Amino acid sequence: MKILFDHQAFTGVRYGGVSRYFYDLMITLRQKDIQTQLSILFSNNAYLLESGAFRVQSFSYFLGFMPTNMLFSQVNRLWSIAKLKQDDYDVFHPTFFHPYFLNHAKKPYVLTYHDAIKDKFGARFGHIDNASKELKQQLLDRAARVIAVSENTKKDLVELFRIKPEKITVVHHATAFQGLQVPDAFQVQVPDAYLLYVGARNDYKNFIPFLKALAPTFQKYPHVQLICGGGGPFSPEETQAIQQVGLTDRVSQRNIDDFVLYRFYQKALAFVYPSLYEGFGIPILEAFAAGCPVVLSRASCFPEVAQDAALYFDPESEEDIRQQLETIIGDDSLRRSLIQKGRERGRDFSLEKMASQTLQVYQQVV
Template sequence: MRIGIDARMYGPKQGGLGRYIEQLISHLEQIDDRNEYVIFLRRENRDAYSPTKPNFKKLIADVPWYGWREQLELPKIIRQTKVDLTHFPHWNVPLFYNDPFVVTIHDLLLLHYPTRESSALGPLSYWFKNLAFRKVLRHAVRKAEHIIAPSEFTKQDIHNALGVPLNQITTTYLAPWEPVSFRGTTQKSDESIGGGTEEFPRINADTTSQGNPSSYLLEMTQVNRPYALYVGVAYPHKNLNRLLDAWQLFQQKYGTNYHLVLVGKRNYFYNKLLSNETMKQCNNVTYTDYLPDSELTKIYSKASLYVFPSLYEGFGLPPLEAMQYNIPVISSNRACLPKILRDAALYFNPEKNEEIVEALYRGFTDNSLREKLICNAKKLLPSYSWEKTAQRTLDVYENSV
């Protein structure tokens, strides 16, 4: 069988979706010598992927996502390769593509949070975008040979919201990216949790765009001061405004010997967050912009706590990635998160500042709880592996044609 994979969003610069595509292809290469694969990439990420098996080929499909070219040009490019099945790893399946395909629906965020806050567009443009999203999504789930979901929560969500029969949806759990250079080297000690009083560097709206995050990173990793870490985007459902409000209360109640570090690619939403009055008033918050994996591991390895205040997730990969570094995790109790993280996280109501504050305090100071969460995380992590994800995805491919 000849299989095409739309990998235009390949790589960590595209966040969790890019990581998913990257890891899926890497592990399909490891387990499948039988089928042929055509990996469609854009020019900007073509060098990020190099096939390691002769049955994997890459092809340039330099078509931006979410636009008219995606609707008209991408189907032509795919058809020219004469694939038997195409895997679209996101909901943006071209309306004019009606050959056999499977699609991964990671979440229904835009259905559940269709607010203007979630977009940088004007009112008319946003209305049109939302209308187009709904049309494309319904086409994708209606025409797909099969649908892949990253969690049972998302599977049920697709069934309830879009009327897709459950037997048309397969759950393929995701897994954290495993940083080779830090495997087994990140056990926290009491000394790393305790405080120094050194001042963290602050990266604000005026300096980030011109500064080099790596230089700030070097300073940060040399400071023995406990910090809570968040890695990800700043979309409204990630609830970072609430986290900042809670952080200010936390400092007022428990002192300023703690720090909060936010890591994520600078864009409209981070710019908006950086201009937040609370952000301006908090002296113990650092924003680093995007960091490559080699530098991100250093931030993880020094963190005392990972905080995840999201209101909605289809899977919730960042907390699992943090657990690999033996970092205790405190998490929102919403959506799929309690089912994915199980007893390896301390949960809080993400809409109550007081609960976030107390979770932060316990996460920093309760050594018995910290040890329990780290121990439970070590038992949890083997449940998720990219080998399992790739094998279940391959089963979907082979059962769809």
């Protein structure tokens, strides 16, 4: 069987949950002797560039970030159209919601729906993608099958779109961190005690309200710091918020790759995920795999994913966030218990399982 994936999630995105999902899926399918093709010529995606599994050329942002991304996206789109017209595949799996392929794909396509953040919250987070609800409805209508990354996301799909539940298959995410072998000699410099935040910090990620809740806790525990892994440098708004709550010397942003991030999880007092809404939450599985206690919003799919292997708080209550953070910082036995529960829960998710379930979806549509 030949599966064709496209460029959309990879062109200008260096890191990110969606590109990581598709990269891990393609690699794991190859290990099962499934031919996976990726229709892309130019990419700055770290997973593609560092692995060497796919032939891509990096590019510089000579026109500025967005204009350059748009230019190379157009080039990659033309290449994807050419690959579709060659018709040398059995199933097409687009990696995002641009409809360029609708007039060119002659074989069935499968669509993965990651989260309902824009479609559920509308204008509040409306800039997350450029795909309207009407466009997504068109893509969902014409897809042979739809993959939802959690039961919560499937529920959102059925509520928000005209789609029958039986057309949707739930396939949970997984993480390569389960089998990641970090050399003992590879170490990172970290504070003696710190909480870890990972990834983007915009809007629904709830980062600035989290900072405000964190400030009194850090006054109570002056030895604890916060590391923000990835997500780019702090914006002026974030820097101002950090200053306003008096945490300038206690909060830092660090660039990450897999080895660095693994060590960050491994040495943290806890990983904290204050997001208001997510489709799945891959960092939860990363923390489980690295042996890091997890503290989560009691929201969206998080209880489905982590079950009893996490401590939960109301993401819109400063008092509840603060209370749970103080609990995790001050209770060694709770941290040890959550680490053990996290390792056990993490075994329910694997790349092999994700790839096998996805392959079953492909086989249904051929």
